[in-house]
Amino acid sequence: xxxxxxxxxxxxxxxxxxxxxxxxxxxxxxxxxxxxxxxxxxxxxxxxxxxxxxxxxxxxxxxxxxxxxxxxxxxxxxxxxxxxxxxxxxxxxxxxxxxxxxxxxxxxxxxxxxxxxxxxxxxxxxxxxxxxxxxxxxxxxxxxxxxxxxxxxxxxxxxxxxxxxxxxxxxxxxxxxxxxxxxxxxxxxxxxxxxxxxxxxxxxxxxxxxxxxxxxxxxxxxxxxxxxxxxxxxxxxxxxxxxxxxxxxxxxxxxxxxxxxxxxxxxxxxxxxxxxxxxxxxxxxxxxxxxxxxxxxxxxxxxxxxxxxxxxxxxxxxxxxxxxxxxxxxxxxxxxxxxxxxxxxxxxxxxxxxxxxxxxxxxxxxxxxxxxxxxxxxxxxxxxxxxxxxxxxxxxxxxxxxxxxxxxxxxxxxxxxxxxxxxxxxxxxxxxxxxxxxxxxxxxxxxxxxxxxxxxxxxxxxxxxxxxxxxxxxxxxxxxxxxxxxxxxxxxxxxxxxxxxxxxxxxxxxxxxxxxxxxxxxxxxxxxxxxxxxxxxxxxxxxxxxxxxxxxxxxx
Numbered sequence: 265x266x267x268x269x270x271x272x273x274x275x276x277x278x279x280x281x282x283x284x285x286x287x288x289x290x291x292x293x294x295x296x297x298x299x300x301x302x303x304x305x306x307x308x309x310x311x312x313x314x315x316x317x318x319x320x321x322x323x324x325x326x327x328x329x330x331x332x333x334x335x336x337x338x339x340x341x342x343x344x345x346x347x348x349x350x351x352x353x354x355x356x357x358x359x360x361x362x363x364x365x366x367x368x369x370x371x372x373x374x375x376x377x378x379x380x381x382x383x384x385x386x387x388x389x390x391x392x393x394x395x396x397x398x399x400x401x402x403x404x405x406x407x408x409x410x411x412x413x414x415x416x417x418x419x420x421x422x423x424x425x426x427x428x429x430x431x432x433x434x435x436x437x438x439x440x441x442x443x444x445x446x447x448x449x450x451x452x453x454x455x456x457x458x459x460x461x462x463x464x465x466x467x468x469x470x471x472x473x474x475x476x477x478x479x480x481x482x483x484x485x486x487x488x489x490x491x492x493x494x495x496x497x498x499x500x501x502x503x504x505x506x507x508x509x510x511x512x513x514x515x516x517x518x519x520x521x522x523x524x525x526x527x528x529x530x531x532x533x534x535x536x537x538x539x540x541x542x543x544x545x546x547x548x549x550x551x552x553x554x555x556x557x558x559x560x561x562x563x564x565x566x567x568x569x570x571x572x573x574x575x576x577x578x579x580x581x582x583x584x585x586x587x588x589x590x591x592x593x594x595x596x597x598x599x600x601x602x603x604x605x606x607x608x609x610x611x612x613x614x615x616x617x618x619x620x621x622x623x624x625x626x627x628x629x630x631x632x633x634x635x636x637x638x639x640x641x642x643x644x645x646x647x648x649x650x651x652x653x654x655x656x657x658x659x660x661x662x663x664x665x666x667x668x669x670x671x672x673x674x675x676x677x678x679x680x681x682x683x684x685x686x687x688x689x690x691x692x693x694x695x696x697x698x699x700x701x702x703x704x705x706x707x708x709x710x711x712x713x714x715x716x717x718x719x720x721x722x723x724x725x726x727x728x729x730x731x732x733x734x735x736x737x738x739x740x741x742x743x744x745x746x747x748x749x750x751x752x753x754x755x756x757x758x759x760x761x762x763x764x765x766x767x768x769x770x771x772x773x774x775x776x777x778x779x780x781x782x783x784x785x786x787x788x789x790x791x792x793x794x795x796x797x798x799x800x801x802x803x804x805x806x807x808x809x810x811x812x813x814x815x816x817x818x819x820x
Contacts, residue, residue, distance in 0.1 A: 288312070289370040290463040290522050290612045291425040292564060293432045293552075296627075297457035300560040304432050304625045306425040307564050308359065308368035309644055313595070315618030316670040317641035317679040319652065319663035322396060324355040324362060337418065338388020345384035347415055353396040357637060359621060360654045361395040364429045364635035365404055366623035372436070372466045372519075374421030374509035375494070380439040383416030387437075391424070401428040405435055405451050405480060412437070417447040421509050423462040426451075429627035429634060434460055434551070436468050438508045440488060448488050450481040450504045452551070459559065460552040461526050463612075465519035466509035467551050473499055513543050518597065518610040520549060521577065525612055526567045528575070530555035538575060561638060562712065564622045569645040571611040579609050580694075587796040590693040591645075613645040615686065618679075620644045631655070632734055633722045639663065642682040646689055646700050648707050648748050651715070653722075653737040660745030678749050684756045692763055695790070699762070703755050707748055 294305040310317070331349035336342060355362040369387055390408045398404035404426050421438035435451035450468050454460050455478075460467075472479045486502055489495040494507040505511070511520075521541040527534040531553055539545030571579040571591035579591035592615050593608035600606070619641045626634035632655025640647035641663065650660075661667060661676060668674025675681070689696040718740055726733035761776065762769050767787035770777045777785045791797075800808065 288464055288518075288610070288614075288616075289368075290526075290568070291368045291370055291423070291461060292526050292567060293425050293427065293434060293454055293460040294559050294564060295432050295454050295456045295458055296430065298459050298555050298559055300558040300563075301626070302628070303561070304427050304429060304627075305559075305561060305564055305622055306366055306368050306427045306432065307568055307620070307622045308425070309568055309612065309614070309620040310618045311614055311616050312618055313616045314670065315616070316668070317617070317619035317663075318665050318667070318677075319358045319619070319639055319659050320356075320665045321659045322353070322356040322392070324353050324396070326352055333393070335384050335386070335389045335393075335415075337386045338392075339386070344386060344389075344418055345415065347384060347393075347411065350397045354399075356392060356395045357652060357654055357656060357659070358619075358639060359391065359395070360623050360625075360635050360637045361398070362631060362635075362654055363399040364625045364627075364631050364654060365395060365398050365401060366425075366427050366625060366635070366637075367391045367395055367404060368425040368621075368623075370423050370462050370464045371419070372421045372423055372462075372464055372509050374438045374466060376420070378439045378441050378508070379420050380416055380418060380442050380444070382442055383412070383418035383439060383445070385411045385415050385417055387419040387422040387424075399428075401426045401431050401433050404428075405433060408435070408437075409447075409449060409480075409482070412439075412447045412449075413445075416445040421466060423464075423466060425462070427623065427625060429625040429631075432460075434462065434468065436466050436504055436508075438466075444488075446482075448482050448485045448508065450485060451479070453478045454552050457554060458552040459527075459530055459555055461523040463519045463522035465511065465515040466505040467520075467523070469503040469505050469548070469551070470501070471504070514607075516541050516543050517607060521572075522610065522612050524549060525570050525572055525575070525577075527553055529567050529570065530557075530559055530563070532556065535575075538577075542577075561622050561624045561636075562708070565638060565644075565649050565708070567612065568620055568622070569613045571613055571645070572609060577609050579611055582609075583799070584608060587792040588692050588694040590690055592690060592693075613643055615643050615690070617643050617647075620647070620649075622649060629719070629723065630726050630730070630733075632730065632737065633719060633726060640682075641679045643686045646686040646697070646704075647682055648704055648752070649711075650741070650745055650748055651711050651718075652741050655722075655734045656738040656741050657734050658738050658742065660742050662745045662749045676749070678745070678752075681749055681752045681756065685752060685759065688756070688759050688763075692766070695768075696759055696763065699759060700755065703751060707751060711744070 288311045290309045292307045296302050296304050327349045332346045333349040334346050335344045360366040394404040394407040397407050417439040424435045426433045432454045433451050437447045437449035439447050486499050489507040524537050524541045537549040540549055580589040584593050598607050622638040624636045635654030637652040638649035639652045640649045662678040668677035673680050722733045725736050768790050
């Protein structure tokens with residue numbers, strides 16, 4: 265198979281394996297002045313019940329003048345059409361490229377009549393084609409907006425996080441309906457020292473009209489809204505969100521609440537917007553805010569593991585958490601009892617995550633070393649972020665495309681092994697999550713401790729020969745991915761033994777305790793919490809109450 269055909273087949277495979285990817289995702293955006301080490305960062309959880317988490321790879325290459333690229337919708341694999349191929353494309357590893365450009369997304373949908381089913385460019389293709397053609401975030405914005413202008417925009421409304429090693433941008437885009445090729449869009453550079461976020465709801469309201477350094481937008485973003493009757497006022501009062509994706513209660517509770525959950529972890533003053541995300545207050549949460557302290561990549565990783573802990577939306581506390589404080593609610597999100605409609609919370613960390621990452625972009629290093637995709641599969645709360653430098657030349661087998669699928673189990677696939685552990689944990693979460701966190705922290709502490717040494721060694725090799733540095737970083741990524749998978753396999757077995765049949769086998773530092781004869785100590789029965797027992801007693805009345813038979817004496 266030719267290289268061009270291989271890449272095309274890979275793109276088709278990704279589209280088939282990643283259906284409905286944009287249906288519910290979360291991004292946070294960190295500028296240099298807000299980060300602990302002066303890097304820029306964006307995070308992404310790719311959430312879909314039909315998503316197989318893997319890491320993919322497009323090697324850069326030179327194309328002939330007449331080359332064409334076939335475009336397939338990322339969510340479904342549907343063929344959309346052909347576009348002109350660029351003369352030169354760059355290497356892409358997941359959602360980062362060799363020049364430290366990273367792009368992520370969340371789908372906000374917006375006005376349904378603006379979906380153009382005749383367009384060629386869907387949001388997923390925009391991301392990966394832009395990564396293959398851009399050296400900076402600004403270039404990526406131009407590539408994406410030029411493509412939709414020339415070929416039409418197929419998807420519904422989309423928010424994009426677009427970052428390079430110096431700048432971080434948020435761009436929101438929506439089509440113009442069948443018969444109106446292109447899209448209306450706005451892109452804002454996040455001010456240095458600030459952080460932003462989006463989670464399936466458009467968040468750009470007003471924006472500057474004459475500041476190309478910090479704001480870019482389509483020429484017809486105002487006039488189109490007026491023509492459609494979405495806006496009737498002066499340009500200075502125009503709000504992209506209110507015109508093209510008006511807020512409703514679901515957008516607040518399911519989407520804005522996730523942004524708020526991350527914001528409050530970076531600045532406790534953001535607690536004041538709890539009423540807003542619950543639909544009780546009208547003061548709108550800002551598009552960006554200043555964190556109370558500098559944010560590290562480890563902070564961002566932990567933000568991606570949040571379930572509203574410590575708030576009134578805490579998913580470990582309400583009755584849906586069950587006896588073991590499980591912060592997950594299986595779908596659907598809304599349900600009905602006796603004609604009344606109810607909701608479940610939708611947190612940042614969720615069971616249907618296919619993959620997530622924190623892209624860390626460092627301007628003071630050569631690109632191959634400076635860009636790190638901290639990559640994990642499955643639920644971020646029970647996963648491990650493995651360092652994938654953007655200069656690597658091969659993908660770890662554990663994360664590789666084709667190693668298993670959503671309907672084909674693979675014992676060497678990180679996605680499946682991490683799912684084995686998380687699905688065990690859902691049964692006895694409050695106990696098992698503590699064991700999971702120990703291994704998770706040990707591995708991520710190791711990566712953090714190794715990082716300065718790996719950077720230094722790679723820099724030394726880069727001075728000698730950049731290809732040696734890339735080979736070294738590739739070997740590091742491959743080795744750590746394998747070690748991480750092996751650790752998680754061992755954790756899976758450990759949890760099975762420790763919590764067999766709902767009991768508890770005692771252990772110290774992972775070693776199970778035995779009696780003097782070498783046999784297991786008697787199993788313990790941890791039971792349920794007092795609150796859960798009380799709830800059962802209140803709901804069952806006398807049905808489960810232990811009673812005495814006539815004539816039965818105390819103590820029998």
